[in-house]
Amino acid sequence: MTPKTPKVSLEEEIQDSRPDPQISLDMLLYFAMRKNIFCLILYLLFVLMPVSVFASEVKEFILNNGMKVIILEEHKAPAVTFQIWYRVGSKDEPNGKSGLSHLLEHMMFKGTKIYGASEFSRIIQKNGGTDNAFTTKDYTAYFEILPSDKINIAIELEADRMKNLVLDPKECVLERDVVVEERKMRYEDDPQNLLFEEVNAIAYKIHPYRRPVIGWMSEISSIERQDLYEYYSKYYSPNNAFIVVVGDINVEEVLRAIKDKFEGMSGSINTSILRFDEPEQSGERRFILKKEAELPFVVIAYHVPNFPHEDSFALDVLSLILAGGKSSRLYQSLVYERRIALNVSADYHGFNVFPYLFFISATVSPNGDVKEVESSIYNEIRKIVDEAPSEYEVQKAKNQLEASFIMDQDSIYMQAMKFGIFEILGSWRLFDKYLEGIRKVTPTDIVNVAKKYFIEDKRIVGTLIPKKVEASR
């Protein structure tokens, strides 16, 4: 159980509403640690990769209130996942109220006019299922995984909390305290995550992506019942949400049940398209975080376009060439050959509604030097710009993408997740475009995107300097 994994890219920010039953924090940490970097990359790809399911097998319906329903019958095991995705995330929050989307997600478990606080999960669990939710910059999603004959329970409960949420004032105050503790655990007391949060915040001046999904501490504390209620009324509407179902079910039966529960609600939202004119960055932005920590850590971020921009495919392949597996360039050079870093990762975050960032991060070895680690990363980038990677190297990265793509289909939950992510970006059908785009990437494309985006004046660099180390020097 050698821990090998940095907590890379938690900045992608999936904030579970609560720990899984039976899975403790220790176990989660343990899972995170036992994966090597390659597995971590695979894991990240799992979240990002599309399904190779023929579009014809997936059924799409639009309810009379504008709500989309995506269903795939998958009969390999008697289980089903039901997911409801709301097109609202931290990017939509009013100024001064960061963390509102995430706190509302928590409140969705705190009771409706029909079911009391925390009844939701109790009902799902006693039916042999599990449930959870997560909030990101762009969306908030809720899911259940159940024995397939129990799907109607999820349909009824999700429809109920879409319109009947109580938002009891006392519960709001208590849950705010819970989120404060969550923030301390995930950020305040985790120096690497805190650094990601800081780098993200200085990457933008205007764009709401600068906000952490969990919210700034003082702003979480300022959220009142009224804020939650207005936000809920505005965004939790059938035409601002869609449903994804994957599992051992019958399409017609499930659709009938969904119509029965959801069509009674009217779609109220008029979505306006958000626009943010972020001023161009001209000059490196640098941040130094001094916290009690054992090892220095460096995060380098570059502004990049999002999927399905034509450059997004090459950026994805490039992230694997840099840090996909132990044979990758950064791993070989920094971790294996020179031993100056304990781990290294490269993550292209292309699956966002707005253009976001490409992160490269590394934990410095006890004998390493943080400046040397940083400059070595730039060195490896320069090598790519100077000389195109070989066909073999590009093929290796594509093979990794393809393998994870196929292995991913083992899980109905992951399949549904991918439909959801692509639907958020426009349509679940985009996965075809994604695969096609990846297959077409050439070594020249790699050089071009590296040249175009990995620019000194446009990067954001964060370094964690352990306080202890500083004191002893």
Next chain:
Amino acid sequence: MKNLGRLFLIILFLYLLLGFTGYACAIDFKKKVLPNGLILINSENHNLPVVMVSLILKAGMINEPPEKAGLANLVSETLAEGTISRTSRQISEELDFIGASFDTETTEDYISIDLSVLKKDVERGFGILSDVLINPVFPEEEIKRKKEQIKGYLKKLEEEPSMIALKACKKEVFGEHPYGRMVIGEMETVNSIERDDILRFYREFFRPNNAILTIVGDISEKEIDEIVGRYFSKWDIDRKSLYDTLNVGKIIQSKDTANPEKKGKVIRLHKDITQANIIMGGIGISRDNPDYYALSVMNYIFGGGGFSSRLMKKIRDDMGLAYDIHSLFTPNKQLGMIRIGLQTRNEAVKTAIGEIYRQMEKMRNEYVTDTELSEAKSFLIGNFKRRLDTNRKIADFLSMVEFFNLGDDYLEKYPEYINSVTKDDILRVARKYLIPENFVTVIVANQKYLNID
């Protein structure tokens, strides 16, 4: 009685469902022992072109000498760092090129090596897996590199409050027993490990008659026989005479009870953090203890059942004191631990711990309700089978069933085991294992702000 009736209906329904539809739920698997002693388990599943392999070696942390703590982990970590015919770099290059995932994990009791590979690359995958297993050379240089890396991670772990708490708690609860150590080892012990220690451990425990090979996915029995025959039948035959005097699987060190005078203790550790990280731990059970099932139900109701558990309801929902509060029990081969974990604000530490003790007393003194009992059972039974929904999970499950000798009919028997648990059983195990005086409480926090005296 009404609840019990409903429960019966649910279970009957589940049984009928499984029986009639013949779903993958009743996992079809075959088991045999090869001439070299290797246990081979396979389950065919042709719905996806992937093959998931799990290889378990029945040796782990408990088999290493205490002064060499971290040895089992170091052996498994250096396994893929060079063989007779491949360098470390060649191994990672080959694995990455086929997009395979290769993962080793060392636990208290065993070492597992997992390979996930596409059907079309199964030949290459097995080639590498068998090579690192049978022909590793453990180059000096690679050992040095790994040791350095592990020591770096030991340092990194000091950043994580929950790991600091867990480490201290295990040490107190298990005392001199090997389970009192961390699998990764300590700075000094890892430092002291030499190549000879690695070779000795490898030769003693990495033998076919000490291993379980599980293969699940898009591969037929015939293909498996052929490929396993080619890659694994040679394993150990030519080395057998050299090592058959060694006692395979013996426990090098085992003192089986915790130090009694340390119980009930509170350990406070300082760290400059914003909330208090608390773990309360006590001696639990080994995996073969018949109390396992009663404890499963009890733990679900007490603190294992997420939002259905009493601890979560009280400490998070009613009091708003923590984001994460849970109890769990980790049953290992020889012994186990039962523990409660939470993070809370400094001012609330005393209140939270007090409430946990109150809940322990309640568990020990009162019957659980009919609803609690029936809901716990229906979750455990329903979720048990529902969870086995991927090839990887099935492979891991089958290996664990074999490793812990749970019986080939474990999957079918599990509902029975859970259903037979009564309220009296729950009271009995709560009284036996939730003894407040026997729990060690570790609080990692900024002690300046902690006022608990």
